[in-house]
Amino acid sequence: MALRRIVRAVAQRDVVLSLAGGGGWLQGIVFYAVFVAFMAFAFGPGEDALRRAAAPTIWLATLFAIQLAASEMFIEDIQDGSLQTLAVEQTSLLGYVIGKLAGVLIIVGGPLIVAAPIVSIMFAVGATNLAILLPSVAMGALALSLAACVASAINAALQGGGRFTAILAAPLSIPVLIFGIDATSLAIESSQIWSVEMQFLTAMTLFLMAIVPGFSVLALRLGLE
Amino acid sequence: MKSICSDKVSLQCDEVACARGGVMVVGGVSFAVGGGEAMLIFGANGAGKSSLLGAIAGRIPLMEGTLNWAVNDDVLPQRQFASNIAMLSHDGAIKTGLSVEQNLLFWCRIYNKPRTDLASIVERVKISGLEHRRAGTLSAGQMRRLSFARILLADRPVWLLDEPTASIDDGGRADISALIGGHISDGGLAIVATHEALDVPHRSLRIG
Structure with a gap:
């Protein structure tokens, strides 16, 4: 199918590009690791305090790492004429946006999941709770990438060069953050995976999945004129 | 290669601004x-060449x-027609x-062409011989040739080319002219914004 072919082509190109381009894929995960390590020192050695801080720290680190990587996800394709060419030649821009999203999830989301065990050790969460904590964080990474994607597309249309992505994404990422942190805290404290908060987080993620690709395409089209 | 231009494409512009x-x-462009x-x-x-x-x-x-x-002779809306266009911006x-x-492979996937098309x-x-060079290390003229490769790969009847010979030497200009000449003799249509003459049978539109 044409859409699937384009999604694959774009995602594959972006992954190869980030691996080839002097470690671009490391940017998000290095930031994540540094942020988490500093927070652990900031909260000191008390195990209780660390455990309470675990969920907010993981979430903020994930949010910032994704925003760092995604804030300019469309700029380069606009600057080198790739997006213009795809649009003029009537390639499915929906496929393009989904491909870009998949690229971000692989390049940033993948390493974040790998880093989670290290975080759980630093924050005294314990290995048994790790499996419980992962679903909410993975869901959150998806939701936050979606929020960053539409903000980045609007920002590219305004020719803002990535400066306003964090502000534009805020109305979408704040509710995700609130329910996400609660869901992860509950998972750590009481081993509850499918809590009400997690259900809400899932609902928000599904909502974003439904609206973000379409709105991103719209914004990009406006920006190309 | 089979002819991509078995259908007759045409463009009519009236008083475009x-x-x-x-x-x-x-403004006031008709052709x-x-x-x-x-x-x-x-x-x-x-x-206003690029704008047009x-x-x-x-x-x-x-x-x-x-x-x-x-x-x-069936008029199609732009969005429907656009899959006939290959654009060099x-x-x-x-x-x-x-x-x-890798650059060309990406476009192979986008255009759904086999990678065996690439060599020719x-x-x-x-x-040829530059396939494994990083595109960033190519000269400006080689880059332009690489972007032109994408137009050939797209294999579409309408070519819209914006300064295809920018930063290309005299020999390259002859090559590009020959490629455009080949395309129109296959029945294709080429519209080229340029500031220098190309050695192809053509009609001219002067603007500005």
Whole structure:
């Protein structure tokens, strides 16, 4: 199918590009690791305090790492004429946006999941709770990438060069953050995976999945004129 | 290679005007071209060549006038017709971080062409031997040839080319002219914004 072919082509190109381009894929995960390590020192050695801080720290680190990587996800394709060419030649821009999203999830989301065990050790969460904590964080990474994607597309249309992505994404990422942190805290404290908060987080993620690709395409089209 | 131009494509422009940033840059343009023809748009810097080409490509909205694409005399809306267009813009749509081959492979997937097409195309634009070079290390002229490879790969009847010979030497200009000549003798249509003459049978449109 044409859409699937384009999604694959774009995602594959972006992954190869980030691996080839002097470690671009490391940017998000290095930031994540540094942020988490500093927070652990900031909260000191008390195990209780660390455990309470675990969920907010993981979430903020994930949010910032994704925003760092995604804030300019469309700029380069606009600057080198790739997006213009795809649009003029009537390639499915929906496929393009989904491909870009998949690229971000692989390049940033993948390493974040790998880093989670290290975080759980630093924050005294314990290995048994790790499996419980992962679903909410993975869901959150998806939701936050979606929020960053539409903000980045609007920002590219305004020719803002990535400066306003964090502000534009805020109305979408704040509710995700609130329910996400609660869901992860509950998972750590009481081993509850499918809590009400997690259900809400899932609902928000599904909502974003439904609206973000379409709105991103719209914004990009406006920006190309 | 089978002919991509078995259907007759044509474009009719009437009193077209377009604006950039609210200022009219080109106006009152009328012409008609069809398959088997090349039209060169001449004009000084800033005359609006790229804007006109952008309007023809459907990227820049028209301020006035009409622009009709047709296949076998059936007028089609721009969005429906656009899958017949291959566009070479100012920026060549090249990823400098990828190799020549990786760049072309991406477009192979987009256009749904087999990668076996690549070898002959690389040869036709005369960049063979450079397949594994990072595109960022190519000279400006080689980059332009690489972007032209994408036009051949797209294998579409309508070529919209914006300064295809920018930063290309005399030999390269002859090569590009020959490729455009080959395309129109196959029944294709080429509209080229350029500031220098190309050695192809063509019609001229002077603007500005």
